[in-house]
Amino acid sequence: MIEPQNKAQAGAEVELRSLSRFYGSFTAVHDVNLQVAPGEFVTFLGPSGSGKSTTLMMIAGFTIPSQGDVRVDGRSIIAQPVHKRNIGMVFQNYALFPHLDVARNVAFPLEMRNIPQAEVRERVARALRLVRLEEFENRRPRQLSGGQQQRVALARALVYEPPILLLDEPLGALDAKLREEMKFELKQLHHKIGATILFVTHDQEEALTLSDRIVVFNKGGISQIGSPDELYNAPSNRFVADFIGETNLLSGAVDSVNGDNCTIRLPGGARLYGPLRKGFDTPRKSACFTLRLESVRLGDAAIGLDNQFEGVIEEFLFIGNARKYLIRLAPDLTITARAPTQQQGIVLKPGTRLQVGWPASEMLMVESA
Ligand SMILES: Nc1ncnc2c1ncn2[C@@H]1O[C@H](COP(=O)(O)OP(=O)(O)O)[C@@H](O)[C@H]1O
Numbered sequence: 001m002i003e004p005q006n007k008a009q010a011g012a013e014v015e016l017r018s019l020s021r022f023y024g025s026f027t028a029v030h031d032v033n034l035q036v037a038p039g040e041f042v043t044f045l046g047p048s049g050s051g052k053s054t055t056l057m058m059i060a061g062f063t064i065p066s067q068g069d070v071r072v073d074g075r076s077i078i079a080q081p082v083h084k085r086n087i088g089m090v091f092q093n094y095a096l097f098p099h100l101d102v103a104r105n106v107a108f109p110l111e112m113r114n115i116p117q118a119e120v121r122e123r124v125a126r127a128l129r130l131v132r133l134e135e136f137e138n139r140r141p142r143q144l145s146g147g148q149q150q151r152v153a154l155a156r157a158l159v160y161e162p163p164i165l166l167l168d169e170p171l172g173a174l175d176a177k178l179r180e181e182m183k184f185e186l187k188q189l190h191h192k193i194g195a196t197i198l199f200v201t202h203d204q205e206e207a208l209t210l211s212d213r214i215v216v217f218n219k220g221g222i223s224q225i226g227s228p229d230e231l232y233n234a235p236s237n238r239f240v241a242d243f244i245g246e247t248n249l250l251s252g253a254v255d256s257v258n259g260d261n262c263t264i265r266l267p268g269g270a271r272l273y274g275p276l277r278k279g280f281d282t283p284r285k286s287a288c289f290t291l292r293l294e295s296v297r298l299g300d301a302a303i304g305l306d307n308q309f310e311g312v313i314e315e316f317l318f319i320g321n322a323r324k325y326l327i328r329l330a331p332d333l334t335i336t337a338r339a340p341t342q343q344q345g346i347v348l349k350p351g352t353r354l355q356v357g358w359p360a361s362e363m364l365m366v367e368s369a
């Protein structure tokens, strides 16, 4: 847990209980249960339409839940209107007031709350310092870059020191380089203010770098909750394995189970040897394994491993310090591997035949649903 530097602003605990939202017969969010600790940075990650924003909007109060409850520090806030919830919000299209300068934009939530002028000035100055825009207080939004405007929106959300901050794809409108910068700023800001942050994104890299925990959404429900490390290294199901990081998903009929391992037969007939998974039922019919790209060994390094094939390079992609290879192992079986650009002397061009292999222990069984 992160220790906030300013305890007065420490975050609130947020709990979602069986939260659901239906639109007619359509289920936008289904039975979401989640407990967020004070000061935690939790990201809702999932494809477009998976229910992330709807969940956030129910926390904010803009959308009324069909079922379930939202609790802050142990008390239900369902009956409270938006402006009474004391929750800061920033959305993807952070509409600033174009006719007001930066300071007035940031002051707006305080003026709404009838805070005395002297205090408004002090708090606006503090919020602008936090987002490093103190020198821009007299500019209009159109005189700022996209990233600076985004920081003004953040300052406006932070200015009344809410114990909860909701951020819905706040970096989505920025170009790649700015987004990268803002990621670091957000992280630093979180350390400084100690607020509980619920952050929505469809970008796995953003989620992995920023979050204490990630909630993976799929089709309106939670697919898995875990730390970035847990989700990357121990995805519980096919969807999460595929959505977080790149992977090969290999599923087939169970041929035999021996001890802690099993052999599966892929549709094309190839056999794979992989470990059973603790906490999972021993599969009787079919099983699915995830195999990370970096686990696939090429050339001599593949010889003698539990799973070994002769493959042919079909395609490669240059990705800076590494290359990604699409390799055909059998008529119905291709896998993707990633290897450092400098492979000891092997030239891996399309058409190259080579040994390809990986240890059983580097495959991980996942639920196929
Ligand atoms: N007001 C609405 N009326 C009908 N359907 C809606 C409404 N709001 C959202 N939805 C639907 O609910 C699903 C989840 O939407 P949303 O929470 O915005 O997804 P996400 O933020 O994960 O992209 C989508 O299929 C969306 O079309």
Ligand SMILES: [Mg+2]
Pocket: 052, 053, 054, 200
């Ligand atoms: Mg959304």
